[in-house]
Amino acid sequence: MEIKQVEAQIEAILFTLGEAVELERIAGAVDHDLETTKKILHNMMDRYSSEERGIQLIELEGAYQLCTKPSMYETIIKITNIPKRHVLTDVLLETLSIIAYKQPITKQQIEAIRGVKSDHSVNKLVEYNLVQEVGRLDAPGRPILFGTTEEFLRYFGLQTLEDLPVMDQEKLVDFKQEAEEEVQLRLDI
């Protein structure tokens, strides 16, 4: 078999296992004697280090392992620190708007409005520091009341919650009328 092919096999083995693999095991897998395998491995080591590669092949007491080069450290820190873009999903936005306008409100009341379980959304909003516990309702089970945080107000440049755009009564009446008309329409058919 061509040397190149054996090198590819060794690379695949070390990549998959991730850990240090003894020379004997490698030799057995690629079907070559220890001497030859070792020579191939050392050739590979040279090539990994000389080329502009991000990974290197190191030897640890007769075992071999692939790992990143020390010079890559900065880049790796950077990638793990680059925030995944956090966005508020539609579900979170919906829940946030309900809490903003109906606060203080319990999880159950939110669920009554949305028609679906809302634990996850509320917890995420708390985690993002947009929503917080503001007390407990004086009712059986003493459920937690949620409201928006100062952070939330600051972001929108609001002094107080009263500065939130109002949901006027007129609008509500309109909605009601629309719904009624729709039903009437259905009944007429």
Added chain:
Amino acid sequence: MEIKQVEAQIEAILFTLGEAVELERIAGAVDHDLETTKKILHNMMDRYSSEERGIQLIELEGAYQLCTKPSMYETIIKITNIPKRHVLTDVLLETLSIIAYKQPITKQQIEAIRGVKSDHSVNKLVEYNLVQEVGRLDAPGRPILFGTTEEFLRYFGLQTLEDLPVMDQEKLVDFKQEAEEEVQLRLDI
């Protein structure tokens, strides 16, 4: 910075993280725009595949990941036990292909196509991380919508959903012809 150096950084990143990394994150870490980073990645992909390397670089819906080449499989199983994959029964495959092509889709819609209850299949596919909830349909009861996962792409060796085997009108015509020929065959006898 020299291109070679950027390639080394990308290799180090993908090697360390192991999982699929989005183009945006890679670009941010190597400090290049998306266009350039993508070009570099595709160059790397070509080089990995053409050279006698044991590993390759694959793309999964805008994310990149290192993995071994299929031809290395025989060698690797000599040295290590590879965890068995879930065996997908015909029923699961059937359900999965419906989800893959019709996503986002509700359980009820799947059942309408298959003609049988599909709770069990869908749950199993979710358990295997091949299918996930992708939202809810804005309809009474707000039923869950299902779609495929990144793992689904990996599992079937697809780059994007567009790589799914096509089932076009032509194929349907073929089916029809097949059927007709079968009838003809019988008449000839």
Added chain:
Amino acid sequence: MSIPVKLEVFEGPLDLLLHLIEKNKVNIYDIPIVEITEQYLDYIKEMESKDLEIMSGFLVMAATLLNIKSRMLLPQEETEEEEVVDPRQELVDRLLEYKMFKYISEELKDKQWDASKVLYKPPTIPPEISDYKEEVKVEDLLSDLTLSKLHHIFNSVVKKQMDKIDPIRSKFGKIEKEEINLSEKFLQIQEYGIAHRKFSFRNLLESQHSRMEVIVTFLSVLELIKIGRIRIEQECLFDDIHITYLADDIIQMEEVGF
């Protein structure tokens, strides 16, 4: 039509139907509905499935076939413009769609085999790096959210909720359970009788708070008449009724067997 001794297992009603069509070597577009229906029913008979849900799926398909069969036996109504739709068309469409997905899942099965030979490496991120937990900045999170957008979202939530409320039914009053105690009312009227001796029936009813109370009061009055504890007088039809309480004591309801 003979049934094979060993029945194959079918995924569902469509699967069985496809099998029958293929076995008979006929074009899917030209299903000999009568034959297929008979074979289909034979299979179901042999299945002996205990699972009601599975069985019902097959039965629905059998019913569909029978329905098509009967529609095909009936003379087609002639219409001037409308194209005559083959009753089998819907079934054909469903079958073709199902067949398509069977084909695709076979393709996926092959791909799965190739893909299983590709191996991945678990992450090897140094702990000091992986332990770092990024902070989510509110500014980033809310970057494209404005107050008016938030307001708009809330409006649509409220609207959605309104749509869900049935304005007609929601106007129906609530049905509340009223606790009216008949024996108590029976005693109350007697107490009232001792105190007033003569009183107006109309006033008595009007002082009741609910329909249920009125009914119970009326029943009590009837009973008191029956046992001779009160006397009633009415001068003209529809006039008020004057009640005179005759007894000097109060009797428990249980004592009169009311």
